[in-house]
Amino acid sequence: MKKKSTQFPSSTLISVNGIELEVFEAGKQNKGKPIVLCHGFPETAYSWRFQIPELVKAGYHILAPNQRGYGNSSCPTEITQYDIEHLTGDLIALLDYYGYKAATFIGHDWGANIVWSLALLHPKRVKRIINLALPYQVRGEKPWIEWMEEIFGEENYFVHFNRQQGVADAILNDNTSNFLDNIFRKNVPITPPEPGMLMINLARKEKPLGEPLMSEKELAVYISAFETSGFTGSINWYRNLDRNWHLMADIKPNIPHPTLMIYGEQDMIPKSENLTDFVPNAEVVSIDCGHCIQQEKPEETTQAILAWLSQKQS
Helix, strand or coil: CCCCCCCCCCEEEEEECCEEEEEEEECHHHCCCEEEEECCCCCCHHHHCCHHHHHHHCCCEEEEEECCCCCCCCCCCCHHHHCHHHHHHHHHHHHHHHCCCCEEEEEECHHHHHHHHHHHHCHHHEEEEEEECCCCCCCCCCCHHHHHHHHHCCCCHHHHHHHCCCHHHHHHHHCHHHHHHHHCEECCCCCCCCCCCHHHHHHHCCCCCCEECCCHHHHHHHHHHHHHHCCHHHHHHHCCHHHHHHHCCCCCCCCCCCEEEEEECCCCCCCCCCHHHHCCCEEEEEECCCCCHHHHCHHHHHHHHHHHHHHCCC
16 A cells, blocks of 8 residues: 655644653644554654544544654653653653543554553553554563573673663764664565674664665654764663563553554564453454554554544543
């Protein structure tokens, strides 16, 4: 299906939770039916450009923030300012700013992780959940990075971000355009992983694999955003995984909210085999695409979202 061109809303800087958050708002006329869109890494709110106009047409008030560390939103220097309490706190403060007690939250990748955590930490503020790519991740017996280092080794990018702080940030900052061009691809052939750290390899890779996921004009929006923010803020989300593991220690892993989980069939992130053990009201949709689901297959993604929302009206 052909992707429709979209007019992306302009942004507003709002002061919430001790920072400034850049928010792209659409559908003010639909006040009372809020949907908050939460992007992943290395994305921005622009990743929802195809869904926003259709959600507005369907009667929803859309709030799509560039979360802390991204775009023109604040990029605090302290790593702990990016822990799960701060990231979910930003979304709660966003609801308060716009006068909402609760909203439907849609998350992709890291954004999905924040939405899962939001439902656990602030269950009454979440009405419905739609998450893309990342299913609920069960908290294990060991802190995340310690576990990943044992399983995947020190060159795993989650581990590398934590153990060699500042190294990847500098390389991605010096190769912003190349990195984003190489990571936003589709129909990438399956090849054995190269030695070294994945994100650094992508930043330095001279010839990208597969096909471009987006036009040069669209890619330029991301390049401009990360040239503004740099990558340290967004990478600091990864540097709080073990801190988050400790912060969530006493939280019962039960998310009863109506939930739609959307997978990309070609995504490297595996599907959950026991999602409904923790998210009992989850329904699942799979789309034939890679990781960047809502950008690679925008119409199919939007249709799945709207169809599910229409069934969950209350």
